[in-house]
Amino acid sequence: MSPTYRPPGGLPGLTSKTLFSAEELKHLYQGFKAQCPEGVAKEETFKEIYAQFFPPGVNSGQYAHHLFRCMDHNQKGEVNFEDFAAAMSTLSRGPLTERLRWVFVLYDQDGDGRISRAEFLTIAAAVFALIGPYAKPPITEQTVKLDLDNDGFISEDEFLSSCLNDDMIMASMMVLEESLAYI
Template identity: 30%
Template sequence: MGNTNGTSVEKLQECESHQWYRKFMTECPSGFLTYYEFKQFFGLKNLSEASNEYVLTMFQTFDMNDDGCIDFMEYVAALSLVLKANVQQKLRWYFKLYDFDGSGCIDRDELFVIIKSIRAISGVSHDMSSEDFSNMVFDKIDINGDGELSYEEFTEGIQNDEKLLKMLTECLDLSHILQKIYGELKEQ
């Protein structure tokens, strides 16, 4: 008797991929998702300048070949990252997202702008202000006190602080986006 569990998981993944492809091609018949379509797809309208820049940064992290569009493979990679990635992979993505200017470090202002933008987009209220959250992160994990977080400081600091990891994960919770995708997949 073979391992039937592996077969059913493979069949589920094939079915899921087929549904993702149908959804993607229904929304993007050209086979490419532009930044404008990305915003439309997720219902992101009337954003502040900072929030709009955050969404653009998120779009650019998913546009892996920097051609200005997200193709189906990039779309699947993005969904896989959000759905199935381990903590280290997600932290690498979070760091890239927070490193707004691409300097290889995150400064306090970058973290503040991103946190504020994420909160504006999600519409969820929090006990701690964006500024207080940013300051807490730096107070806890800016080991050398230089006002910037290197990739190593960021990933090690977050992983070594369960409360901070939980707060960061909740802050970047994309379940509302996934619910939209899955809800529309089930309707098809």
């Protein structure tokens, strides 16, 4: 018998905050509680869960760290179910601009509203650790391409504008959407 579904904050509140149905939230919550019986995921647990989505030997820890950071809104070192469900909802079903804003926050590690070259390279390195050592795209050219005013930083507006007008980035967003569609 599966555990009774009792999301913190209640199901009606969570369905209004996400793009998931009540049944989808129940299923997602049961999986979350099975992996995190205390009701929150610590970073190490989150990394272990995230690593299960990749073949053995793939270094997913760096990227998982940054995903966790974005979900840990209160910066207490833990992610509760509401934060997890909200992130999954945005990334899997949210409007494209909301997904891109979420990705912008992923890159903007210090939260100052702009992406520095160092921040860009840190996330790019984490992404490349996921896809393997054979992928070596021109990181510097991509950084310059996104920095429309050439001030050394990528603002949220520059990020959104560049992403929405780049076929390769749009294709990668569609792959992300398809990979999360079964959540």
